Amino acid sequence: MARIHLDNVGLTFRVRPHGRITFKESVIRRIRQMFTSTRTPKMKVRALQNINLDIHDGERLGIIGHNGAGKSTLLKLLAGVYPPTRGRRVVEGRISSLFEIALGFELDATGKENIAYRGYLQGETRRSILAKMGAIEEFSELGNFLNMPVRYYSAGMMVRLAFSIATAINPEILLIDEVLTAGDLAFQDKARQRMQDMMAKARLIVLVSHDLLSLHKMCNKAIWMDHGRIRQAGSVKEVVTAYAGSVKQQAAPPAPSTAPDSSTAAA
């Protein structure tokens, strides 16, 4: 039984204007504050605001929106990487996630070793991962490359490996950021097929994608994220149409004013 429930969730990042802080800097700043009594304000970024979401077994949610709208942040919050700074997050079920491509790969280790590491991290044991190793190798179609350090893999090969592992360990919830597009056409078809198989077993999938066409094929629900809020939620068709429409509107040149100019009319 898998379920995701977000209740009025918000996430605010406090950004330090100069990146990472050193001990030296913090001491100097303290001393300076003693004399000037001014505090350097921290920048706040409201990455997510008032997110309400309820997803159940068998649903496939697609997330669309502009760059920086909070799609990936929302996905990481679902995965439990970011804690919500406001509201409540309830996630039931074993999560498997696929974010940035190289994330979570040990570059100097071989493909096979990385299969084991990722599996272990998600709670597999030595025996259970050995049992799945064959299926993962086969699905990734990487063959002999699996004995090579991951450092030498192309982006597409990494995606093949990562996707094969993430789906082979039978997660109840699968979270995927827009990485699938790095795989070749044949693999994308295969991945789509696998996700539909998982669907048949009543699994929950959340997918971030810019590929509006594949969203139609893979999801049955969609949300449109805009400036950290859910702008629209509903069926894939509705949401995608609305989103595509707004993008077109913005892309079109501003409409020339049609009202007659009184000064020129008088001349």
Add this chain to the structure above:
Amino acid sequence: MFSYMASIYRCRFFWMSLVKMDLRTRYRRSILGLGWSLLHPIAMTTILCFVFHRIFKVSAEEYAPTLMAGLAFWTYFQGVTLQGCSTFFLAESYIRQYPSPLAIFPLRTALGAGIHFLMALGVAIVLASYTLGIPNPLALLSLVPTLALLFLLGWGLALLAGIATVLFQDSEHLATVGFQILFYATPIIYTDETIRANNLTWLMHYNPLVAFLNLLRDPLIKHQAPSWHTYGAATATVLIVAGLAFGLLYRVQRRFIFYL
């Protein structure tokens, strides 16, 4: 607390394989393999032994194993802290992908350094048996609780160093300077006689590291188990370090990802 330990145990295969990988990548590149990491303490022991024996007329039979045991401890103590500084940065790609108990990454550091320590300690024991005769096996047995204490100390130190470096990026730099000072305030290269002759006993009295050195040296050199007092002092230090480390972790773990 127990649920946290349980979650560490649950992903045991993960951190164990990371430790294994660390060791392998370290030795894959050198022909001499495991001996390579012992090169530094052995070379230091040889050189210092030669210098102290020739110049200060110290008897090498006792000095060599004393020095080797001291350097083994120091290498572990310093290594676990300095490597601990980068432990969370090395693990960043895991932390950003899966929520896992953060303490497993300093655990990886402590276990890796611990294996090197065991090898160096082995060399010290062999050296001591060679120059001072076979040690009392019962006294050697007293090393078992010592190893447990050292392991906990290392885990705590790596955790502290790791969190400190994430919060303040120049922690490693500060630690390096600190170690430089601490090295000379700890009786690693000098002997009891030099300390007593120079009225430095007070320094040894307040240095918490002395207890750990005695835990190692008593069974090896003096062929006797360390006193309860020594064990007590070492345990107190370990408890303080571990308490600070896990207390700090408890406070920052929820927001840790935002600092990283």
